[in-house]
Amino acid sequence: MLSMDPLSSLLSGIRAEGSVVSHAVLAAPWTIRFTDDAPLTMISVLRGGGTLMLPDGTEREIGAGDTAVVSGSAPFHLADRPATVQGPHCAYEIACFTGDPECDAPRELGGIHWGADSEGATALIVGAYRASGHRHERLLRALPPVLVIEEDAEVCAWLETAAVDAARFSAGSQALMDRLLDWALVCTLRSWFDRAGADAPSWYRGLADPVLAPALQAFHDRPSEAWTVASLATRAGVSRALFAKRFTQLMGCPPLAYLTQCRMDEAETLLTDTDLSIAQIGTSVGYADAFGFSAAFKRHKGLSPSTFRTAAAAA
Numbered sequence: 001m002l003s004m005d006p007l008s009s010l011l012s013g014i015r016a017e018g019s020v021v022s023h024a025v026l027a028a029p030w031t032i033r034f035t036d037d038a039p040l041t042m043i044s045v046l047r048g049g050g051t052l053m054l055p056d057g058t059e060r061e062i063g064a065g066d067t068a069v070v071s072g073s074a075p076f077h078l079a080d081r082p083a084t085v086q087g088p089h090c091a092y093e094i095a096c097f098t099g100d101p102e103c104d105a106p107r108e109l110g111g112i113h114w115g116a117d118s119e120g121a122t123a124l125i126v127g128a129y130r131a132s133g134h135r136h137e138r139l140l141r142a143l144p145p146v147l148v149i150e151e152d153a154e155v156c157a158w159l160e161t162a163a164v165d166a167a168r169f170s171a172g173s174q175a176l177m178d179r180l181l182d183w184a185l186v187c188t189l190r191s192w193f194d195r196a197g198a199d200a201p202s203w204y205r206g207l208a209d210p211v212l213a214p215a216l217q218a219f220h221d222r223p224s225e226a227w228t229v230a231s232l233a234t235r236a237g238v239s240r241a242l243f244a245k246r247f248t249q250l251m252g253c254p255p256l257a258y259l260t261q262c263r264m265d266e267a268e269t270l271l272t273d274t275d276l277s278i279a280q281i282g283t284s285v286g287y288a289d290a291f292g293f294s295a296a297f298k299r300h301k302g303l304s305p306s307t308f309r310t311a312a313a314a315a
Contacts, residue, residue: 010139028080029089038128048122053077127181
């Protein structure tokens with residue numbers, strides 16, 4: 001059975017699905033307004049470049065070879081340069097998750113071709129990601145508003161070739177492009193976490209540590225098991241005292257505090273996204289009975305599981 005590490009678990013709640021501008025070509029001056037309400041949007045620049053303008057005023061230049069991931073559902077802009085927004089230009093909008101009838105109409109999978117593929121034009125591949133339930137919210141909390149990873153020219157060329165090839169065939173093309181963008185998102189986020197160093201989430205840093213990694217993997221594989229500091233230390237192959245000290249230093253909290261927080265986060269997702277009973281959810285996250293689980297959940301979340309579920313459904 002394949003193990004499910006924390007990053008894979010979080011990414012399982014968000015996927016590309018039918019909203020792909022696989023090969024947009026723009027001749028300056030131009031702007032694109034992204035209004036998809038998508039939790040994550042990925043933009044790979046094949047040629048040319050532009051400036052991302054986020055709602056909080058942040059501006060980030062991206063150029064050929066860059067892949068940017070924008071988190072959060074607030075609308076944002078990409079323009080050939082910031083000043084373009086205030087002057088005459090070609091304005092475009094991506095809003096395929098918002099009920100626009102044009103987005104529901106059949107279209108060539110290869111994407112919308114804007115402008116001519118002339119010298120100096122900017123070529124992009126864009127993926128907007130739908131959320132499945134609430135699991136992705138933990139991933140978003142670990143990401144900055146925008147992150148940028150520089151890719152090799154060969155990777156960009158391969159991505160563009162794959163998009164163009166997919167556009168030539170109708171059968172399965174949409175699914176092919178969606179999975180291609182899922183793959184690209186995973187690679188981009190892994191690269192960013194690897195380079196983030198101390199800014200990466202504690203669970204990601206722990207998975208890179210030779211002592212903590214076996215214990216963390218064992219816990220995330222089997223969260224319902226009655227883990228103790230001693231049993232986790234045994235997995236790590238070190239003494240209980242050394243494990244607890246190293247864990248607290250690297251992860252920022254004691255081992256059992258981390259386990260409890262992970263279990264409560266998972267329980268929150270299950271309460272929101274499934275019809276499992278309180279007792280079933282408690283068992284799945286490591287509690288022997290519904291009473292113990294309910295008490296722990298209320299202590300950490302401020303509401304009983306049933307009250308939390310009712311409030312989430314009403315919202």
